[in-house]
Amino acid sequence: MLALDTYLSSYAGAAIVVGLALMLLSTGSKPSGGLRVFLLAMTAFLGWRYIYWRITETVPSNGSLVDAVFGWIFVTIEALTLASSTLAYLILTRRRERHEEVDQNLKWWGDKPPPRIDIYIATYNEELEVLERTLAGAKAIDYPSFRIFVLDDGRRPWLEAACQRLEVGYRTRPDNNHAKAGNINYTLSQRLKDEDAPDFAAVLDADFVPHRNFLSRVLALFHDPKVGLVQTPQHFFNPDPIQHNLGIAAAYPDEQRFFFDHLEPARDAWGIAVCCGTSSMVRIAAVQAIGGLPTESVTEDFLLTLRLGENGWRTVYLNEPLTEGLAPEGLQEYIVQRGRWCLGMMEIVRNVYAPWGSHGLNFMERLSLLDSLLFWTTTFTFRIISLICPLLYWYFGVIVVEATLPDIVSYYVPYYVAVLISLNWISGGLIWPVLNDVSQLLAAWPITRAVWMGLFTKGPHKFKVTAKGGDRTKTVVQWPILKPFAILFGLTILGLLLPLLFDFGFNHVGKAGEGIRVVLFWTLYNLLVLGVTMLACIERPRANRPQRMGSEIAALFMDGRRFRSWVLDLGADQARVRGPSGLTVGEQGVIAFDDVGDVPARISGELIDGYRLDLQPTPEQRLGLLRKLHTVDAAPGAQRGDLVLMMKGWMRSLSSR
Structure with missing residues (x-):
């Protein structure tokens, strides 16, 4: 047994990190300047200190060849995941907000007529209830010179009739080639022939409602003639499946809040903000200069940013809640959406812009590509292999990490504590253990499959449009999604019990020595993550209640x-x-x-x-209620985590099943 003072001394590193962070953070309330850089640099240093220790001291070298192979596979994935995190830390060292710039340039065109703007609402299979909100909000916009067009790839007569009733434009096309990008390109090519051809085009998904000041605030940033695109954040007026199914919508923000509220402003400071499709506006001259919206990827928005950048046009970010949309309500739709994002990114890297390829992107744009590539290829693979490694030990005696609990506490815990402190300080409390793991694990296998499909198959690749609306009033157990997690949960429980129930055949369990505590803690944490993940797979009813x-x-x-x-x-x-x-x-x-x-x-x-x-x-009162609900200047939903409310939500969720 290791001496007590060994265990106590192993906590020294974590204690120093916590003490230093508390001392520094008490000097100011804003996550800015040198303090931001210091905390993120310290976090990266502790991360690479941990990886160096892992590579030099914990990869099995005296055991079997199987131990060594699995040990090196796991540490390699860990190192690549940390490389992805390090790029994110680098990007997060800066931040840019453009509120004052907007205020100073609200009417940059002076005495000239205001620029003409088209609003394009691309749709395929959304219900009228979904589109009705968006159209009610668009018609309430307080800008003097704009037109609204519904671009219907579903060719639905009832939608054409609704557009006539609401006095908005309705367009279809001969085919559905290139999905949303092709839909917008077709309408834009027709509009450019009209006398009132637009100078700018705002893009809204069918389920995103603009606030009254959406056009005027976004247009202000086009005072700079080199700005080709302005992106705004995506906020959601309904909880996503994880929030809803776990009963934590009031206590835990939607999964995209960290990206839109913190990572995009940081990217903007480096000149690498990205287009995310909806809630954006483009300069028509810039789109014409690059030959229209690109169609070589199912994520045409990210590719549009790169194509604009290669041709000298800037993408900038306005971090103001100017639209609000409908988050995927079903878990299957949630997972499909993220798989499509990943597939599109892999198509860009394989077919158009590799970070190391010969093209016109600058260094930071290449770094942005590498950051996205590493995120999709490592984060979710790491989540899967972290569940498998303890099972290799319990069933086959395979050791992938040769370390004791004090070793882990000395090297890993300081890094983990630094991550939680620095990222939660920067984000205002958006990074929560277990919940972040659950959100990644739910989509881990589909995303890993999309990585291989996108990188190693030529395509073209089919994808599904994210379904919105529909009847959500019944409890639905998503068995196809839940089943793999249930199997892993059962195998993990069985792996813990078998050595206790049967001596024969499980002599390898003592092979880890003092390292058994590491495997045991790892196993118990995996059980917690798998348990919460399975709960998230039980879709609770979403009554048609107030929004x-x-x-x-x-x-x-x-x-x-x-x-x-x-x-x-x-x-x-x-x-x-x-x-x-x-x-x-x-x-x-x-x-x-x-x-x-x-x-x-x-x-x-x-x-x-x-x-x-x-x-x-009445129909007119209904539109008035929709405008009242969705066109105010406010961000809907929870904006930071609340542990007490979260625990209450979990308890209510468990008791209602």
């Missing part, structure tokens, strides 16, 4: 009586009010909303603190 939580005062009129009410939840079809009393289910009346009018309402349920209302708006 925006808040509070405002409204007058409720029932049977000639007037009630002063607090509206706590509001949707286009439902509301929850507090304040009235003495009402009965089924009563009819109206509720008066500012900017909407008197909306017919029916008491549909009695709550502890008020009532649930079914709203029966």
Whole structure:
């Protein structure tokens, strides 16, 4: 047994990191300047200190050839994953916000007529309820010179009729070649023949609702004639599948918050901000200069950034919540979406722009490509192999890491603590153990498959459009997704139990010596991650409930009586009010909303603190409610993690299954 002082001394490194971080962070509240650089540099140093120790001292060398092979495979993937993280740390050392630049250039065209803008809403199979929100928001935009066009690759007569009713443009094309990029290119080529041809084009996915000031704020950054594209963040008014299925929507932000709120502003500071498709605007002259939106990848947005950069046009980022959209509601759609992103990135590297290739990208643009390539190829592979390695020990006696618990505490824990402290300080609490692992693990195998398909097969590669809307009111167990995790969970439990139940055939379990504590902790952590991952695969009902939580005062009129009410939840079809009393289910009346009018309402349920209302708006009132819900200047959803709320959400989620 190792002496107690050995265990205690192994914690010294972690204690020093925590103490130093607390001392430095207490000097200021903003994650900026030299302190930001120091913390990220310290994190990278501790990471490579750990990898150096792993390579020189922990790869099995005195055991079997199998131990050595698996040991080197695992440490190689670890090192490549750290290389990816190190590039991210480098990018995060800087940050740029453009709010003041926008304020100073809101009407940069001076006395000339304002630039003409087209809004392109590409659609394929979305329901009217989804598109209705987007069109209601687009029509409410407060810019003087713009036109709205719905680009329908589904060729649906009912959608054409809806566009006529809402007085927006409707376009189709002869074929569906090149998906969204081809759809936009076709309409743009037709619009350039018109007398009112646009100077700029804003792109919205069918489920993204623009705020009133979307066009004016984004257009301001085109005061610089070399800016070819402006990207804004994607915010979501509904929880993604992980948030919803685990019951933590109010306590844990959506999975994309770190990228849009922190990594994109950092990329912008280095001149490598990327287009993410929706919620962006392009300069028509820049698109014409590169021959239209590129079509060589299923992620045409990232490729558009590279093509613009190669031709001297800049992509910049405005970190303001100017749109809000519908996150994938089903787990399958969530995973398919991320697999498509990965496949598109691999197609770009294989067929168009390799980081080391002969093309016109500058050094930072190549570094940006390498960063994305390493992220997709290492992060998810590492997540899979981390689950497999302990099983190799329990079943076959294969040791992939030759280390004791004090060794791990001395070398790995300081790095891990530094990661949590530095990234959570920078992001305001977005990096959480287990949850980050779960979000990566859910899509790990499809993404790993997409890596191999994109890099090593010529294509063209088929992909699925992310489905939005539909009936989500039933509990659905996603067995095809859950099954592999359930098998790994069962194998891990069995691997722990077999040496306790049977002596024969499991003599290798003592082979690790003091390192058994490392394997045991690793195994227990994997069980925790797998358990939460399986819970996330059970899709809880999403009732057609109000979409925006808040509070405002409204007058409720029932049977000639007037009630002063607090509206706590509001949707286009439902509301929850507090304040009235003495009402009965089924009563009819109206509720008066500012900017909407008197909306017919029916008491549909009695709550502890008020009532649930079914709203029966006219078509014009419905559009008014949608504008009220989705065109305000605010970011919907949780913006940082809250551990207490998270634990409460988990408990509610478990008790409801």
